[in-house]
Amino acid sequence: MKHRDDNKVLNFIMDVTDTVTVVWWKFFDWLAVVPWSSLLGISLVAMIIGGALGLGGLMPMLVFASIIIKSLAGGKRSAEIAATAAATRADVEALERRLLEAEMAALQAQIEPHFLFNTLALIGQLIETNPAQATVVHQHLIKYLRSAMPQMRDKGNGKLGQQMDMCRAYLNIMQARMQERLTYDIDLPSELEFLPFPSMMIQTLVENSIKHGPEPKTTGGHISITAKKVDDQLLVEVNDNGMGFDLHADDGMGLTNIRERLKVLYSGKAQLVIEAPQTGGAIVGILVPVDTKQ
Amino acid sequence: MSATAMIVDDESPMRDQLRARLQQVWPDLSIIAEAANGIVAIEQAEELRPDIIFLDIRMPGKNGIEAASILAKQALVVFVTAYDEYAIQAFERGAMDYLLKPVEADRLAGTCQRLQERLQQRQQEKTAPAATNTASDQAKQVEQMLTQLMQQQSQKREYLRWIQASVGTSLRMVSTKEVLFFRSDEKYTLVQTEQAEYLIRKSLKELEDELDPKEFWRIHRSTLVRVSAIAEVTRDFRGRQLIGLKGHAEKLEVSRNHTHLFQQM
Numbered sequence: 001m002k003h004r005d006d007n008k009v010l011n012f013i014m015d016v017t018d019t020v021t022v023v024w025w026k027f028f029d030w031l032a033v034v035p036w037s038s039l040l041g042i043s044l045v046a047m048i049i050g051g052a053l054g055l056g057g058l059m060p061m062l063v064f065a066s067i068i069i070k071s072l073a074g075g076k077r078s079a080e081i082a083a084t085a086a087a088t089r090a091d092v093e094a095l096e097r098r099l100l101e102a103e104m105a106a107l108q109a110q111i112e113p114h115f116l117f118n119t120l121a122l123i124g125q126l127i128e129t130n131p132a133q134a135t136v137v138h139q140h141l142i143k144y145l146r147s148a149m150p151q152m153r154d155k156g157n158g159k160l161g162q163q164m165d166m167c168r169a170y171l172n173i174m175q176a177r178m179q180e181r182l183t184y185d186i187d188l189p190s191e192l193e194f195l196p197f198p199s200m201m202i203q204t205l206v207e208n209s210i211k212h213g214p215e216p217k218t219t220g221g222h223i224s225i226t227a228k229k230v231d232d233q234l235l236v237e238v239n240d241n242g243m244g245f246d247l248h249a250d251d252g253m254g255l256t257n258i259r260e261r262l263k264v265l266y267s268g269k270a271q272l273v274i275e276a277p278q279t280g281g282a283i284v285g286i287l288v289p290v291d292t293k294q
Numbered sequence: 295m296s297a298t299a300m301i302v303d304d305e306s307p308m309r310d311q312l313r314a315r316l317q318q319v320w321p322d323l324s325i326i327a328e329a330a331n332g333i334v335a336i337e338q339a340e341e342l343r344p345d346i347i348f349l350d351i352r353m354p355g356k357n358g359i360e361a362a363s364i365l366a367k368q369a370l371v372v373f374v375t376a377y378d379e380y381a382i383q384a385f386e387r388g389a390m391d392y393l394l395k396p397v398e399a400d401r402l403a404g405t406c407q408r409l410q411e412r413l414q415q416r417q418q419e420k421t422a423p424a425a426t427n428t429a430s431d432q433a434k435q436v437e438q439m440l441t442q443l444m445q446q447q448s449q450k451r452e453y454l455r456w457i458q459a460s461v462g463t464s465l466r467m468v469s470t471k472e473v474l475f476f477r478s479d480e481k482y483t484l485v486q487t488e489q490a491e492y493l494i495r496k497s498l499k500e501l502e503d504e505l506d507p508k509e510f511w512r513i514h515r516s517t518l519v520r521v522s523a524i525a526e527v528t529r530d531f532r533g534r535q536l537i538g539l540k541g542h543a544e545k546l547e548v549s550r551n552h553t554h555l556f557q558q559m
Contacts, residue, residue, distance in 0.1 A: 018533045088526070095540075114352070117376040118305070121395035125311040177305045216354045218331045248452040251469040259472070268541075271489055274467040276458065282467075 031070050032077035039070065099264055111148050112207065119173050126176075137176045143169040148203065160227060160236070161193030167206050167225060174210060181220030182210070188227045195234055196291060198265055204254040205238040205284050212282065213242025221281075234290050241281040258286070295410050300327040300342070302335040302361070303350040303374065312348055312374065312397055319403040332356025336364055344369055346409055348393075351375045363440045370409055371436075454504035457485055459492035468492065470509065474539050475546060476501055476518040488541040513537065514549040527556045 031039075043063040050059030119141055126134035147166035164186055171184045206223065214221035227236045255272065262270040270288040277283055299316070303309045309328050316323055327342050329335040333355040339347060347369045351358035362371050373392040391405050457468040472487045482493040483501065502512055510518045519537060526538040527548070535548035535556055548556065 015532075019531070022529070022531055022533045091525075114377045118395065121311075121376050122305070122307055124396040125307045128314070129307075129310065177307070179306055181304075215352075218333065218355045245456055245467055247454060247456045247458070250455055251471065255469065256471060268489065274469070276465045276467050278465070 028069070028073075028077065029081065031066060032073070033081060034070075036070075039066065043067075099260060111145070115173075115207075118177060122173075122177055133176070137173060140169045140172045140176075144173065148200070158196050158199055159193065160195045160197040160234070161188065163197050163199065163202050164188050164193075164225065164227070167202050170203065170206060171223065178214060178220065182214045182223070183220075184223040184225070186225045188225075192227050192229065192234065197234070197236070197288065198261060201258050201261070201286055202236055202238065204258060205286070208252070208254055208284070209238050209240035209242065209282070212244075213240030216243055229290065230287070232290055233287050235285055235287050237283055237285040239277075239281065239283045241279070244280050244282060245276055255284075262286070262288070295413070296322040296324065297345040297410075297413055298326045298342070299323050299346040299348065300329065300335065300339060300344040300369075301325060301348045302329045302332070302353070302358070303348075304330050304353045305350075306330070308350070308374075308395060311395075315397050315399055315402050316406075319399055320406045323406070332358065332361035335361055339365055339368060345413055346370045346372065348372050348374050359440065363437070366436050366440065370412055372405060372409070453506040453509075454501070457492075457494060457496075459485060459494050461492065466492065470505065470520070473520055474523045474542050475520065476510075478516040486542070511552075511555060513552045513555065514547060517546055519546060 043066070047059045047063060119137070123134050123137055123141070126137060144166055147162060147169075168186060171182070175182050175184070202225065206225070209223050213223060221241050224239045225237070226239070227234065229235070255274075259272050262272060266288060270286070273285040273287060275283040275285070301309050301312050303312070313325055313328075316325065323346075326344055327338045329338055331354045335347070335349070336356070347365050349358045349362055349365065349371055351373055352375070353361075358373060358375075362373070365371055374395060374397065375392065376395040391408060393401065393405060455470050457470065457473065459466045459468055468485060468487060474486045474488065476498060477484045477486070478498040479493070481495075483496055483498055485492040485494055498516065498518060502510070502518055505518070509520060509522070511521055513519050519539075523539050523542075524537055525540045528536050528538065528545075530536055535553055537546040537548060539546070
């Protein structure tokens with residue numbers, strides 16, 4: 001019994017101490033930033049009220065203590081407060097800069113050199129053995145580069161149909177290289193072709209799919225791309241029957257860039273959704289609001 | 295000089311190309327096998343014992359570098375790659391030869407010349423074992439280089455990077471980079487991202503053990519927060535520390551025994 005009472009008292013004392021500490025720091029912060037003129041004014045009023053209430057020497061003493069504290073520690077404290085505000089501003093600026101950098105990286109690091117060199121090597125080989133096929137691959141490469149190179153991107157590039165055409169060119173090239181080890185299908189309803197869609201995002205998903213799907217599997221694999229309208233949103237999914245997820249592998253620059261770009265472009269209204277289907281492999285989807293104005 | 299060789303590349307047009315070039319510059323070389331991935335290459339090399347193996351680096355199954363650590367013990371290995379900056383850097387430092395696709399006849403002729411010399415050297419060693427041991431020195435060098443390359447590839451410590459959460463009938467994969475915090479909630483653990491929340495069965499303790507401790511901090515008996523998601527730390531009127539998050543309104547309480555994490559910042 002007595003024990004419990006002790007605890008209650010102890011708790012009460014601790015709460016009171018806590019509150020006093022907080023009130024004290026609040027007072028201290030206020031003291032640090034309040035201008036001298038206001039402090040003097042408030043002191044005067046406090047002393048008059050104190051005098052009227054007959055508090056005697058208490059108020060003048062409090063005022064005197066405040067003035068001493070402000071002159072001794074006030075400068076340091078207000079500098080601290082100013083520094084905190086500056087740090088917050090710097091954080092925001094750093095974030096904005098990072099987003100911008102992510103945007104730049106997303107635009108610049110798109111054409112994988114490994115892909116380009118391998119394709120050129122293939123064309124070289126085909127010129128000797130199968131010139132007709134060389135012409136076909138060469139045309140696919142031109143089509144791909146026209147959409148993929150930052151310098152070549154024109155206004156029409158932001159349409160879903162064009163983005164899919166570019167993926168088709170890329171997949172055709174990969175098929176010429178990997179032969180029977182890669183198959184794919186693209187399902188794009190014609191009414192969705194002219195909806196706006198950010199550039200290079202589906203391409204990044206397709207590259208990821210090949211990296212985790214047909215490329216590492218000795219038996220090869222299949223990639224399917226689908227676009228559909230779900231309520232007022234446009235959903236583009238890239239599905240592979242590959243190795244699935246390594247729970248300990250970093251999700252890579254590609255996906256991080258897509259996430260950051262979606263955040264900037266659609267201010268939180270778009271989503272990157274990743275799923276592991278029971279049948280194996282991976283489904284990566286991009287969900288963006290459909291802009292009805294267009 | 296006659297010798298046997300194997301070509302390993304996952305893309306068949308590339309195998310055809312190298313075969314054609316080799317026939318041009320070294321007609322006496324008989325190509326006894328082709329393989330489309332590292333695993334098959336190791337099996338076939340074991341069986342057919344070629345003198346030389348031309349090996350692509352990026353391949354399914356086992357990649358060229360992994361395969362080479364086994365193959366280099368029984369044959370002369372030449373890497374063939376279209377573009378692989380790290381590998382090229384490494385080979386430039388080491389003694390092993392590499393070829394760039396598309397393989398040029400002149401460059402390949404030089405490689406073949408060196409291969410012939412080395413094979414001859416090997417034969418001499420067999421007949422007069424004490425004469426020289428440069429070949430075995432080279433083999434050692436190659437082995438060192440390969441272990442170095444393999445270490446580079448598997449250096450990162452394995453922390454949990456994906457959270458699996460059931461949503462209806464599908465299994466959602468949530469990157470840890472998206473997670474703002476985890477909170478234990480009776481039987482389940484709540485996973486909060488900027489856009490959604492999920493319930494998973496993995497306990498907070500298990501998560502704490504598997505996640506990167508630099509990325510996620512325990513701030514409360516029931517809360518793990520992603521450090522890079524923290525926007526600010528404030529105090530309420532009772533002096534408790536509260537964490538504000540980027541892109542999320544809710545504040546998280548820091549319990550007394552974790553306040554040292556944010557001491558007077």
